[in-house]
Amino acid sequence: MESKRLGGQTIILKNRPKIISNSSIVGQKESQGPLGEFFDIVMPDNLWGEDSWEKTECRMLKEVCERAIEGANKKNTDINYFFAGDLLNQIMTANFTARTLGIPFFGLFGACSTMTESISLGAIMVDGGYADNALCATSSHFCTAERQFRYPLEQGTQMAPTGQWTVTGAGAVVVSNEGNGPSITHITTGKVVDYGIKDVNNMGAAMAPAAVETIKAHFEDTGRNPQDYDLIVTGDLGRFGRELTIDMLNKEGYDIASRYIDCGCEIYGEEQDVQSGGSGCGCSAVVFSGFILKKIEEGELNRVLMGSTGALLSTTSTQQGESIPGIMHLVVIEKGEG
Amino acid sequence: MESKRLGGQTIILKNRPKIISNSSIVGQKESQGPLGEFFDIVMPDNLWGEDSWEKTECRMLKEVCERAIEGANKKNTDINYFFAGDLLNQIMTANFTARTLGIPFFGLFGACSTMTESISLGAIMVDGGYADNALCATSSHFCTAERQFRYPLEQGTQMAPTGQWTVTGAGAVVVSNEGNGPSITHITTGKVVDYGIKDVNNMGAAMAPAAVETIKAHFEDTGRNPQDYDLIVTGDLGRFGRELTIDMLNKEGYDIASRYIDCGCEIYGEEQDVQSGGSGCGCSAVVFSGFILKKIEEGELNRVLMGSTGALLSTTSTQQGESIPGIMHLVVIEKGEG
Numbered sequence: 001m002e003s004k005r006l007g008g009q010t011i012i013l014k015n016r017p018k019i020i021s022n023s024s025i026v027g028q029k030e031s032q033g034p035l036g037e038f039f040d041i042v043m044p045d046n047l048w049g050e051d052s053w054e055k056t057e058c059r060m061l062k063e064v065c066e067r068a069i070e071g072a073n074k075k076n077t078d079i080n081y082f083f084a085g086d087l088l089n090q091i092m093t094a095n096f097t098a099r100t101l102g103i104p105f106f107g108l109f110g111a112c113s114t115m116t117e118s119i120s121l122g123a124i125m126v127d128g129g130y131a132d133n134a135l136c137a138t139s140s141h142f143c144t145a146e147r148q149f150r151y152p153l154e155q156g157t158q159m160a161p162t163g164q165w166t167v168t169g170a171g172a173v174v175v176s177n178e179g180n181g182p183s184i185t186h187i188t189t190g191k192v193v194d195y196g197i198k199d200v201n202n203m204g205a206a207m208a209p210a211a212v213e214t215i216k217a218h219f220e221d222t223g224r225n226p227q228d229y230d231l232i233v234t235g236d237l238g239r240f241g242r243e244l245t246i247d248m249l250n251k252e253g254y255d256i257a258s259r260y261i262d263c264g265c266e267i268y269g270e271e272q273d274v275q276s277g278g279s280g281c282g283c284s285a286v287v288f289s290g291f292i293l294k295k296i297e298e299g300e301l302n303r304v305l306m307g308s309t310g311a312l313l314s315t316t317s318t319q320q321g322e323s324i325p326g327i328m329h330l331v332v333i334e335k336g337e338g
Numbered sequence: 339m340e341s342k343r344l345g346g347q348t349i350i351l352k353n354r355p356k357i358i359s360n361s362s363i364v365g366q367k368e369s370q371g372p373l374g375e376f377f378d379i380v381m382p383d384n385l386w387g388e389d390s391w392e393k394t395e396c397r398m399l400k401e402v403c404e405r406a407i408e409g410a411n412k413k414n415t416d417i418n419y420f421f422a423g424d425l426l427n428q429i430m431t432a433n434f435t436a437r438t439l440g441i442p443f444f445g446l447f448g449a450c451s452t453m454t455e456s457i458s459l460g461a462i463m464v465d466g467g468y469a470d471n472a473l474c475a476t477s478s479h480f481c482t483a484e485r486q487f488r489y490p491l492e493q494g495t496q497m498a499p500t501g502q503w504t505v506t507g508a509g510a511v512v513v514s515n516e517g518n519g520p521s522i523t524h525i526t527t528g529k530v531v532d533y534g535i536k537d538v539n540n541m542g543a544a545m546a547p548a549a550v551e552t553i554k555a556h557f558e559d560t561g562r563n564p565q566d567y568d569l570i571v572t573g574d575l576g577r578f579g580r581e582l583t584i585d586m587l588n589k590e591g592y593d594i595a596s597r598y599i600d601c602g603c604e605i606y607g608e609e610q611d612v613q614s615g616g617s618g619c620g621c622s623a624v625v626f627s628g629f630i631l632k633k634i635e636e637g638e639l640n641r642v643l644m645g646s647t648g649a650l651l652s653t654t655s656t657q658q659g660e661s662i663p664g665i666m667h668l669v670v671i672e673k674g675e676g
Contacts, residue, residue: 004467005418009442011468052658080343081527088652089427091447092660095530095650099663104347104527106455107650107665109429109447117444121459128466129342130349148654189419189442192433312433312445314426316486320390322430325437327445 004127009188009214010221016183017126018336019119020176021071023064024290026282027142027168033268038290039169040067046143046168053143054092060170061086061097061139064289068135068172072179079103079174080131083118085110086139086281087166088148093139103135112207112236113190113310114138115171115285116329122175123184123331132177139170140280149200149315160201164238164264164279171285173293182296186332188218192312194325200318203311203326204241204264204276210326211237211309212248218305218330219254226256230301233292234328235284235308236264238276263287284308296335304333342465347526347552348559354521355464356674357457358514359409361402362628364620365480365506371606376628377507378405384481384506391481392430398508399424399435399477402627406473406510410517417441417512418469421456423448424477424619425504426486431477441473450545450574451528451648452476453509453623454667460513461522461669470515477508478618487538487653498539502576502602502617509623511631520634524670526556530650532663538656541649541664542579542602542614548664549575549647550586556643556668557592564594568639571630572666573622573646574602576614601625622646634673642671 004011025041036042041063043056050056061084069076082101084094085108098105110117115138122134143153145166151157159165175184193213197206211234219225226232237245242262249256263284264277288306295301309328318324342349362377369380379401381394388394399422407417420439422432423446436443448455453476460472481491483504489495497503513522531551535544549572557563564570575583580600587594601622602615626644633639647666656662 002467003470005470054654054658085445085447087428089654090425090449090650090652092650092652092655095663095665096655096660098665099530099532102529105530105665106459106527107423107447109423109445111428121444124466124468125462128462128468129340130462130466132341132343189444191440191442192437194437312428312430314428314430316392316427317430317434320392322434325433327433327436327443 006221008221009217011187013123013127013184015127016185017123017175017177018179018181018183019173020179020181021068022173022289022293023067023071024171024286025060025064025169026286030167030169030267035267035291038294039286053141057093057139057141057144058096061093061137062100064170064172065097065101065135065137068174072174074133076101076103079133079135081125081134083108083122084137085114087145111310111312112279112281113308113327113329114281115288116306116308116331119331120187120329126175126177134175136175137172138281138285140166140282142166142168145280159275161275162202162240163275164203164277165274166280167267167278167283169282169286171289173289181336182293182333183336184331185334188214188330190214190327190329192325192327194323196323198323204238205244206311206324207237207309207326208241208244211245211328214328214330215249216252226254226259229259229303229305232256232260232305233307234262236279237262237309238264240276296333302335306331306333344559346559347555349525351461351465351522353465354523355461355513355515356517356519356521357511358517358519359406359512360627360631361405361409362509362624363398363402363507364624368505368507368605373605373629376632377624391479395431395477395479395482396434399431399475400438402508402510403435403439403473403475406512410512412471414439414441417471417473419463419472421446421460422475423452425483449648449650450617450619451646451665451667452619453626454644454646454669457669458525458667464513464515472513474513475510476619476623478504478620480504480506483618497613499613500540500578501613502541502615503612504618505605505616505621507620507624509627511627519674520631520671521674522669523672526552526668528552528665528667530663530665532661534661536661542576543582544649544662545575545647545664546579546582549583549645549666552666552668553587554590564592564597567597567641567643570594570598570643571645572600574617575600575647576602578614634671640673644669644671
């Protein structure tokens with residue numbers, strides 16, 4: 001059997017699975033940022049008529065999944081696998097959404113790296129002939145994350161300068177073996193990297209080494225360099241993490257600065273009082289499905305190296321004095337032929 | 339490209355990836371049960387010299403992973419992907435283990451269904467030529483799970499008759515495209531099923547409908563029936579869930595009783611005061627890697643339908659009055675040729 005391994009951490013998808021549809025939803029704050037116009041649905045407020053923020057997040061994820069399926073002209077029964085996860089303990093948002101959709105389900109946890117984790121696995125299933133269609137999705141909600149990981153919202157805690165604001169948003173894509181849309185050509189899967197950062201208010205620094213490690217592995221495995229990409233994207237490193245990533249990759253001999261964005265830096269304006277930027281599974285999910293995919297479809301971008309970055313911590317690990325490891329998964333997206 | 343889909347929820351792995359090594363570790367209580375002799379390592383106590391149970395669980399998972407890699411005569415760098423998850427919030431046990439191992443990592447959350455979830459994905463990666471070797475593992479620890487999901491251990495809370503005891507155990511297997519060992523031939527991926535059970539002390543009832551649904555789907559997709567298997571296994575339904583599963587499948591026309599075991603019923607003796615039986619990711623992980631795989635290797639079993647069952651709940655979902663959906667993933671394991 002023919003190997004699809006390029007070596008190292010990278011595989012090549014010779015059948016070039018297509019992203020045939022996408023959907024994104026955000027909250028008010030995200031709609032007021034520089035990318036606001038690109039998102040498909042904007043919620044009127046953080047509750048959207050539900051009686052808990054957790055229910056709202058479930059409805060957000062369900063909504064983008066159903067719209068992505070509909071946008072692909074498919075029914076739920078046409079989708080062979082659903083890959084999803086979220087930030088909440090035991091990924092309850094994804095579990096309840098999988099219950100509603102009734103699609104065979106692989107639950108994931110990759111913290112904020114979940115979008116490219118789900119796309120990686122969905123694309124492999126399609127490329128290998130194990131699935132005709134796979135649905136890949138994730139979500140986060142400022143209010144559910146804040147009260148689970150940090151403080152009661154009622155407390156009105158101030159953010160540290162290196163802190164990041166959890167994006168209220170969900171994104172979903174359908175990956176398919178037929179149809180039109182951007183192709184997924186390579187997958188570079190991340191290792192867990194830990195530089196010993198223990199500051200939960202500086203997750204950009206915790207995740208930057210993982211971003212650097214996976215990007216470097218990708219270039220080494222493929223023989224490519226930054227100039228081979230129109231855009232290189234990380235998930236939610238924020239302003240500090242983004243600068244760290246540029247510096248660290250420079251030292252490795254890769255200059256990405258002129259073609260590099262971090263979703264966490266793009267989603268909010270500087271006037272929006274979010275300190276270092278956005279974070280959360282939803283951050284790279286909505287920037288990718290709302291903005292980047294549309295720019296590829298419109299022909300403004302031809303080849304994108306897309307990464308989502310995750311900081312791996314729990315309240316227990318933090319209370320026990322553990323450091324915060326990070327991970328990043330990369331996928332290469334190209335404008336489809338013809 | 340040739341489809342590997344049998345239809346419905348089942349795929350066939352034509353390259354028959356092999357389980358070339360396995361490793362299991364348990365605590366004292368599990369070592370005193372009927373399967374005690376089959377487990378590779380028995381910890382002297384619940385802490386094993388660490389200063390928190392969470393650290394102990396990390397060491398357990400690391401230990402079985404390293405032993406499985408060693409048992410396969412491989413080095414960490416020979417393993418292309420690590421698929422793992424656990425019960426703890428944000429799967430910190432698996433994250434820290436992935437950090438130690440340095441293998442490209444896909445984090446999973448499937449609650450107690452994680453063992454067959456990880457094997458499903460690892461086997462697909464190998465079968466499709468995306469990996470030469472994949473490491474698939476999971477763990478649970480009575481003390482970390484009890485204090486996260488239920489009560490402080492110091493409180494000495496009594497168990498309900500339908501309650502189940504979280505197994506202290508971890509299991510790991512290496513799936514490979516060459517070498518000797520039992521083959522993985524089919525994968526039936528579960529949907530999330532919810533019959534509205536809200537009793538956190540009756541997770542067998544919450545999971546049984548998911549077990550029934552996936553087993554039924556497997557028989558329908560493959561055209562097989564219970565007689566085609568030497569053994570049909572579910573993960574941790576316990577005594578009540580096991581009976582429910584037999585009854586519900588009988589009503590669907592499938593009589594599995596004479597060839598069916600539940601890992602949660604097998605791992606502890608009736609005198610061990612565990613009420614309805616064992617549970618936790620480690621339950622099916624150690625029974626599968628410690629007991630079932632050895633029985634296949636010894637030739638006592640030729641073809642096994644192996645499922646791990648997960649109850650999808652968090653303390654937040656329970657406090658908010660949500661019901662407990664379940665999921666089960668099935669893999670077919672056959673004695674290797676030659």
